Amino acid sequence: MSGKYKTPMLDELEKGPFPSFITEMKKATKISTTAEDALGQLEKSYQTKRGYWKHGGIVGVLGYGGGVIGRYSSLPDEFPGVAHYHTVRINQPSGFFYTSAALREICDIWDKYGSGMTNMHGSTGDLVLLGTTTDKLEAIFAEYSSRGWDLGSSGSAMRTPSCCVGPGRCEWACIDTLGLTYHLTQHFQDEMHRPAYPYKFKIKTAGCAVDCVAAIARADLSIIGTWKDDIQVDQAEVKAYADMGMNIQAEIAEMCPTECLKYDGGKITIDNKECTRCMHCIAKMTKALRPGKERGATILVGSKAPIVVGSLLSWVIVPFIKAEEPFEEVTELIENIIEWWDDNAKPRERIGELLEVKGMRPFLEAINVPPQPQQVREPRKDPFFFWTAADLEKK
Amino acid sequence: MALPQRQTDIGPPKFDKFLPPVIKENYGQWKYHEELSGGTMVHVAESGAKIWTVRCASPRLLSTETIREISDLADEFCGGYLRFTTRHNVEFLVSDESRLQPLVDKLTTMKYMIGGIGDRVSNIVHTQGWVHCHSACTDASGLVKAIMDDLADYFTHKVLPNKVRLAVACCVNMCGAVHCSDIAVVAVHRKVPKIDHANVTKMCEIPTTVGSCPTSAIRPNPKDKTITINEEKCMYCGNCFTVCPPIDIHDPEEDGVAIVVGGKVGSLRTDPKFSKLAIPFFYNEPPRWPKVVDAIRNILETYEKHAKKHERVGEWVERIGWERFFSLTGIEFTFQHIDDFTFMRDTMRTSAAFKY
Numbered sequence: 001m002s003g004k005y006k007t008p009m010l011d012e013l014e015k016g017p018f019p020s021f022i023t024e025m026k027k028a029t030k031i032s033t034t035a036e037d038a039l040g041q042l043e044k045s046y047q048t049k050r051g052y053w054k055h056g057g058i059v060g061v062l063g064y065g066g067g068v069i070g071r072y073s074s075l076p077d078e079f080p081g082v083a084h085y086h087t088v089r090i091n092q093p094s095g096f097f098y099t100s101a102a103l104r105e106i107c108d109i110w111d112k113y114g115s116g117m118t119n120m121h122g123s124t125g126d127l128v129l130l131g132t133t134t135d136k137l138e139a140i141f142a143e144y145s146s147r148g149w150d151l152g153s154s155g156s157a158m159r160t161p162s163c164c165v166g167p168g169r170c171e172w173a174c175i176d177t178l179g180l181t182y183h184l185t186q187h188f189q190d191e192m193h194r195p196a197y198p199y200k201f202k203i204k205t206a207g208c209a210v211d212c213v214a215a216i217a218r219a220d221l222s223i224i225g226t227w228k229d230d231i232q233v234d235q236a237e238v239k240a241y242a243d244m245g246m247n248i249q250a251e252i253a254e255m256c257p258t259e260c261l262k263y264d265g266g267k268i269t270i271d272n273k274e275c276t277r278c279m280h281c282i283a284k285m286t287k288a289l290r291p292g293k294e295r296g297a298t299i300l301v302g303s304k305a306p307i308v309v310g311s312l313l314s315w316v317i318v319p320f321i322k323a324e325e326p327f328e329e330v331t332e333l334i335e336n337i338i339e340w341w342d343d344n345a346k347p348r349e350r351i352g353e354l355l356e357v358k359g360m361r362p363f364l365e366a367i368n369v370p371p372q373p374q375q376v377r378e379p380r381k382d383p384f385f386f387w388t389a390a391d392l393e394k395k
Numbered sequence: 396m397a398l399p400q401r402q403t404d405i406g407p408p409k410f411d412k413f414l415p416p417v418i419k420e421n422y423g424q425w426k427y428h429e430e431l432s433g434g435t436m437v438h439v440a441e442s443g444a445k446i447w448t449v450r451c452a453s454p455r456l457l458s459t460e461t462i463r464e465i466s467d468l469a470d471e472f473c474g475g476y477l478r479f480t481t482r483h484n485v486e487f488l489v490s491d492e493s494r495l496q497p498l499v500d501k502l503t504t505m506k507y508m509i510g511g512i513g514d515r516v517s518n519i520v521h522t523q524g525w526v527h528c529h530s531a532c533t534d535a536s537g538l539v540k541a542i543m544d545d546l547a548d549y550f551t552h553k554v555l556p557n558k559v560r561l562a563v564a565c566c567v568n569m570c571g572a573v574h575c576s577d578i579a580v581v582a583v584h585r586k587v588p589k590i591d592h593a594n595v596t597k598m599c600e601i602p603t604t605v606g607s608c609p610t611s612a613i614r615p616n617p618k619d620k621t622i623t624i625n626e627e628k629c630m631y632c633g634n635c636f637t638v639c640p641p642i643d644i645h646d647p648e649e650d651g652v653a654i655v656v657g658g659k660v661g662s663l664r665t666d667p668k669f670s671k672l673a674i675p676f677f678y679n680e681p682p683r684w685p686k687v688v689d690a691i692r693n694i695l696e697t698y699e700k701h702a703k704k705h706e707r708v709g710e711w712v713e714r715i716g717w718e719r720f721f722s723l724t725g726i727e728f729t730f731q732h733i734d735d736f737t738f739m740r741d742t743m744r745t746s747a748a749f750k751y
Contacts, residue, residue: 009682013537016544017508019454021526021536027458038526045525045534046681049647055529055640063403071527087527091407096479099413100466103477107459107466116459120479123522123570130456130527139398146399148408164481167423168414169438169446169488176423178410189404209662213481216667217575217660255705257664280663284705287427305569308609308634310737313575313667348607348638377666 004033005040009047024117031116034131037081038115041073052079059086059134061141064193067151068137084133088114088140089126089152091185094178095165096121109143123218124202125162126152150189156347157195158188158338163205164212171286172279173207174225174295175323181205183327184334191338198345201338208291209279215300215314220351221334222300222314223323229292230272231281237288238268252281297323297330301337302352312352317364319374336367361386415476417446417490433552434509435499447489449498452508452518452543452550455483456526456536472498482518482560484511510551514558516695517550519543521563522570529640530633531565532650533582533679538563541683542580542691549695556702556711559695560659567632575658577708578694579670580687582679584631585649592621594641604639630736651678654690656720657709668709671717673724675731690726697724718750 013022025042028035041052057070069087076083090106106127110116115131122128132140141151152160161184164170166177184203191197204219206212208226215222242248253263260274261281268288282289299321300314317337323330340363341351355363364371411419421440428438434450465485469477476488487502489495502509511517519542522528524535542561549555562576566583573579595604596619604622605613612628613635622642633644654677658670673694677686694708701723702711712720721728734742 012682013540016540017506017547018540018543018550019452019508020540021454021456022540024454024456024458024461025526027460031459042525042534046537049650049679049681050645051525051528051531053525053527053529053531055637061401071529085527093407093413094410096481097410097413098477098479100469100475100477102408102413103462103466107462111459118457118459118462119455119523120453120457120462120483120485121455123520123572138401142398142401145402145405148405150402150405150407162481165478167425168410168418169425169448171425171427171438173423173425182407182409186406189406193404211660211662211667214572214575214660216662217658218572251705255664276662278662278664280705283663290426305564305574306567307569307632308607311569311574311669313669346606347603 004036005043007039007043010039010043028116031111032114032131034081034085035115035117037073037079038085038117038131041075041079041082044075044078053085059137061137061151064141064151065195066154066157066193069154071131082131085115085131086134086137088129088132088137089122089154089160090129090144091150091152091160092121092125092127092162094163094181094185095168096125097168105147106144106149109140109147113140113143122152124152124159126160151193153192153195155195156197156199157193157201158191158197159200159202160192161185161188161203161205162213164207166205166207170207172210172225172282172291174227174291175205175207175223175297176325177205177207177213177225179325180223180323180327180330183325184331187331197338197342199348199350201341201351203334205297209277210283217303217311217313218305219303219314220301221337222303223330224298224300225295225323226277226298226320227292227295228320229294231270231275231292232290233268233270234288234290235267238285239266241285241288242266246285248285252284255280296320299330299333302350302355304350304352308348309353309356314352315355316375317367318369319372333367340366413476413478415446415474415488415490417444418488420444421446430513432509432512433515433550434512435495436512445492447492447495448512449487449489449495449502449509450480450511451485451487451502452511453479453483453485454536454540455518455521468498468501472501480511480518482511482520484518508547508551514555515549515553516543516546516555516559516561519561519563520571520576522565524565528565530568530637531582532584532633532645533565533580533652534681535563535565535571537682538580538652538684538687541685541688545688545692546695555695555699556704557707559698559708561691568637572660573655573658574669575660575667576670577656577659578691579655579658580652580691581655582650582652583676584633584644584646585651585676586631586646587624587626587629588631588633588636588642588644590622590624591641591643592619595622595639596620598641599639604635604642607634607638609634647679651676652684652687653677654687654694656694657712659707659709664705665707665710665713670709672732673720674726675729694724694726716750
């Protein structure tokens with residue numbers, strides 16, 4: 001058990017009801033003595049209020065340009081166990097489903113070569129193994145890949161795609177998020193493992209507009225399930241909700257943003273052509289209301305965190321596209337989108353930032369998508385706009 | 396010892412290997428779900444088949460010992476099947492109803508924190524922090540632990556007007572979804588970085604470093620093969636540090652965290668929203684950041700008291716107005732709240748109608 005360093009500040013974080021990451025790090029010291037130094041260095045960070053990790057350093061496995069992130073202590077003499085303490089990203093199964101046998105297999109290999117510490121999971125979605133040395137990387141890769149596990153992605157590459165639980169366990173899933181994510185991950189293996197893009201490119205897939213995977217905020221390409229026809233209504237279940245005490249008028253009808261849902265005290269009627277498919281009524285009355293049957297996806301592009309010129313939410317590019325196995329149409333669209341970005345972006349320029357520089361028109365023309373009112377919240381306000389020679393030809 | 400034969404570009408195992416039989420049989424055929432408690436729910440398929448879920452908090456940083464413990468529990472109660480959520484929770488997938496209560500009882504005995512379902516606080520999406528990141532200017536895991544200890548009741552059972560999604564990012568790179576969360580913490584720098592010119596000359600590519608600056612504060616100094624920073628233009632984002640480590644943005648005494656509120660990612664009722672600045676700065680106060688914890692509780696309790704049923708934090712604030720948000724929470728409004736960077740034209744008030 002831990003004991004090499006005194007950790008009075010970290011010990012404070014073992015108190016209280018929420019599970020403690022310090023307890024986890026102490027457990028890892030039974031697996032690897034390097035975890036002792038990780039604790040020691042972290043205590044020093046708590047005492048001095050700064051981090052002691054250096055970034056950079058090209059490390060990896062033969063034939064791959066990503067999946068391992070070099071990490072070095074800036075205090076290697078004081079904490080030699082973490083002098084080299086790299087991160088290995090393992091590509092998670094779609095929807096983060098596991099069996100106990102699979103998890104034990106992951107642990108057995110990691111206990112042999114690493115710190116005994118993991119992240120379940122990293123922000124992009126990978127299963128993250130925290131803390132190993134350069135000389136162990138090939139062995140780690142051979143052990144995992146021979147058992148069917150591959151590395152995830154890092155650097156200027158297609159990042160590991162991820163998705164919500166989807167049709168695995170959710171009645172609102174309008175597309176097969178798990179199947180599509182598996183398909184895209186396999187399709188882009190080369191682009192994931194050999195970084196050759198201007199910068200990172202993330203894909204996230206959500207089954208509906210509730211967006212449990214934050215696709216619209218955290219992915220260069222956001223795929224969100226939707227439908228086109230009428231919401232399915234079960235009036236008997238509507239009555240059951242009313243009988244249970246739900247105030248359907250106040251909680252559902254009056255909170256419908258388009259006022260397309262009416263309740264007459266007995267039945268719900270929906271003016272479906274005015275519905276924006278926001279999911280409020282369906283999410284609150286899951287037994288009574290369900291998405292329609294003509295299902296597909298909305299494709300949005302551009303979201304990212306603030307670095308460098310401010311955070312972005314994704315913009316609607318294709319309002320509706322079919323996304324069913326073998327996913328050919330959506331895959332081709334994604335390839336076209338990435339090709340335009342790859343051809344035009346400067347180094348470290350995300351697709352959202354590039355679109356702000358180049359404008360939407362050249363992008364939409366390059367990917368052969370027509371302008372549609374569903375793409376904008378409102379049209380432009382000032383009378384400054386371009387005309388092409390082709391536009392002027394149309395008398 | 397000989398290593399097994401490596402394989403490349405195989406991708407992850409296909410997910411269907413890990414689905415319990417009831418999910419395989421009812422894939423895409425789920426009809427509805429019901430919340431049974433703060434941390435348990437049942438999904439019912441068209442066929443009438445059911446699967447029960449028990450959701451538990453996790454600190455995200457897990458030892459292999461704990462993963463083995465979770466695996467043993469999955470074997471004992473779930474036929475070995477479990478999953479993780481996008482918010483780092485563990486979900487035990489129970490196919491046999493008679494195993495549900497025994498699992499809940501055992502988890503409770505083992506002090507697992509069951510909850511996070513429905514109109515509650517779920518686990519905090521967060522980043523690596525001082526535990527393992529080079530650019531961190533706070534510790535994400537420590538903040539999460541301190542905040543979630545304080546809000547434990549809102550995770551396990553207390554009901555809020557709608558779900559509340561929290562996030563912590565240990566620098567403005569925001570590897571967590573801070574920019575679209577109901578209440579979130581983001582660590583910020585406040586001083587112009589210090590330049591180690593000798594190492595800039597040795598280690599950094601000057602054009603890349605100049606190009607990394609969003610406000611064009613960095614200029615090349617070709618004579619000395621280094622760079623200069625225009626202090627008036629620097630916004631302390633730290634992007635230059637990422638491409639050129641000898642430009643050190645860290646300052647332990649002046650780094651700290653800001654709190655932002657009102658963001659969301661779902662399209663329900665209103666469009667997805669960015670989080671907006673509520674409190675520009677707290678000093679780092681490890682190990683438990685008490686002022687940050689109190690500030691988040693204050694915002695959450697004010698929302699709980701004043702929001703209408705089904706309103707998210709951002710929807711509530713938009714209904715009452717930001718001036719009312721500041722008066723109800725007692726949070727001071729400062730120069731830092733006014734966006735005079737990129738979005739002034741979109742965020743200044745252009746109306747004579749407002750509240751006091």
